[in-house]
Amino acid sequence: MLARGCAELDGAKVKSPIPDYLQVVVDHSSYDNPGHNASYISELRDADPNRVGACLSTVDGVVYAAGDTDVEFTIQSISKAFVYALALEQNGLEAVLERVGVEPSGEAFNELSLEQVGTKEIADGYTSTGLWIRRRSGNSGPLETDTRRPLNPMINAGAITAHTLIGPAGISADERFELIRKGLSAFAGRDLGVDEAAFESEMNTAYRNTAIACMLRNYDLIDVEPEDVVKAYTRQCAISVTARDLALMATTLANGGVQPLTEERVVRPEVVRQVLSVMMTCGMYNGAGDWVSSVGIPAKSAVSGGIMAALPGQLGIATFSTRLDKHGTSVRGVRICKRLSDDMGLHIMHAPEPARSVVRRHYRLQAPDGSRTVSVLSLQGTITFTSAERVIRALSAGSALNATSADGVVLDLRQVYSVDNVARRITRESVKRLRAAGYVVYVIDPEGLLRMVAQEKGPDTDGICDASVNDLSTFDSWKRLTTPPMMRRLTSDRALPRLADNFKMSLFS
Incomplete structure (x- = not known):
C-alpha cells in the first residue's frame, strides 16, 4: 500500500507518465526567456534567470516535479494569500472585512490608495486628509470624517493591514512575525526559514511601504507603529520557499485547509473559500482578468518569480521562473500554468460531463x-x-x-x-x-x-x-x-x- 505523499513504490516496473508530461510542459514553455528580473533589490536582480521549474501536488500529498523545483527563493507577495487566511481564521470574515475589502484595485500593487466605505462621527481629531480639527467653543452638531480601508488583501496596503491582524493585541512585531512564519510553515508542512540578506536589502528601499503604513495608521486601520509593521511585513516577504513548498501550500488550500502530508487542519473550509475567491479576482496584479479568462485557477504571483495556484478539491500548482512581464508576473510561469489548464481541463469554468x-x-x-x-x-x-x-x-x-x-x-x-x-x-x-x-x-x-x-x-x-x-x-x-x-x-x-x-x-x- 502506498504511503501518504508517495506516487509509486520503489522498484515499480511501470512508472507514472505524469513527471515526463510535466517535463515536456516545462520544456515547451521555455522556448525563449523574455521579461526581466525584478531589480529593486539585489537578490532578485541577480537571481539566475535560466532556472525554471513546475510542481503539481495532489490532495493526498503526492508531488510531481520537473525542473528547478528545489531552488529556494523568497515568497514575497504570495505570502499575502496565506496571511489573509490566517487573519480570517483568527478573527472571522466580518472583522477582517471592516479593515480590508475584496474588490480589485485597478492600480499598482504598491499604490497609496484606500476605498471610502462610510463616515463616522468624531469629536476633536483628524479629518480624512489628516488635518487636526478642534471644535470651536459653542459649535454643535456632529463632526464627520471618512472611514476607509484597503481595496483587497493582495495589494500592499491590504496585506500590511492583514499582517497586523495576526496574534493578540499588544504583542511585539517580532512575536507577530513568528506567528506568521509558523502559520506559513503549517501550510507547507515543514519549518520555513528567512533569507536575511534579501530582508536587509529590501528594508533599505522600503520607503513606499513605510508611506503606506503611515497612511494606514492615520486612518486607524493599524494600531502599531508604521516602522515596526513594515519591518515585520518585509521579513514575512523574505521567508524562503521552493516550488515544491508552494505546491503543497496551494494543495492545503485545495484540500479545504488540511495539509496533505501532516494532515493538520490549518484553516477552516469557509476561510479557504474566501481566500480562493479573492485570489481569483485580485491575485495576479493587473493581469487578473487575462489570468481568469485564459487559465481560470485561483492564483497568486510574486516578483521573485513564483506562481502558486489552487484548484479546489483537485490539486495545487507551483511554478518558478524569475523573469517577469509588465504586470510583475513570471512569463514562463504563466505559460506553464496555461498549458496545464488547457491540457488537463483545469479551468474553473470548465463544464464537466453531466x-x-x-x-x-x-x-x-x-x-x-x-x-x-x-x-x-x-x-x-x-x-x-x-x-x-x-x-x-x-x-x-x-x-x-x-x-x-x-x-x-x-x-x-x-x-x-x-x-x-x-x-x-x-x-x-x-x-x-x-x-x-x-x-x-x-x-x-x-x-x-x-x-x-x-x-x-x-x-x-x-x-x-x-x-x-x-x-x-x-x-x-x-x-x-x-x-x-x-x-x-x-x-x-x-x-x-x-x-x-x-x-x-x-x-x-
Missing part, C-alpha cells in the same frame, strides 16, 4: 410469493447536488411508474465513494417522503455515507429508513422482473424532466 452515470443500475425485484416488489437503485461514484438531483428524479419517476406494482425501494450505495452535505440532506429528505408515501425503504450503505439508521416502525423523521443492510443477500430468492421500457430510459433519456408532471412524489411538494 452526472448521469450516478445511477449504475435501476431494476425491480419481486418476492417469491409475488406479494412484494422493490425498485432497486444501484448508485456509484461521488454524489453531489447535481447527481443527487438525478437520483431523486429517478425515485420520483419510479414512484409514479411503480405506484401499483412496487411497495419498496432499495438504495444501494456500495459503489459510492462520497456524498456531500447538500446531497446527503436532500437524499434523506427523499427517503422520508418515500416512507410517508407508504414505501418501505432499504438502504445498503456499509460506509455510513447517508448517516441513516434503521427503524422497523416509527415516526418518519429525518435519518430513518426501514432497514439498513450490508448487501442484497436479503433478496437472493427474489425474482428479477423485466424492466419496463420507460424505466430503462430513466437514467439516460433527456426526456426525463418531462415526466415531472406525472410524479406521485416530488421532493419539493
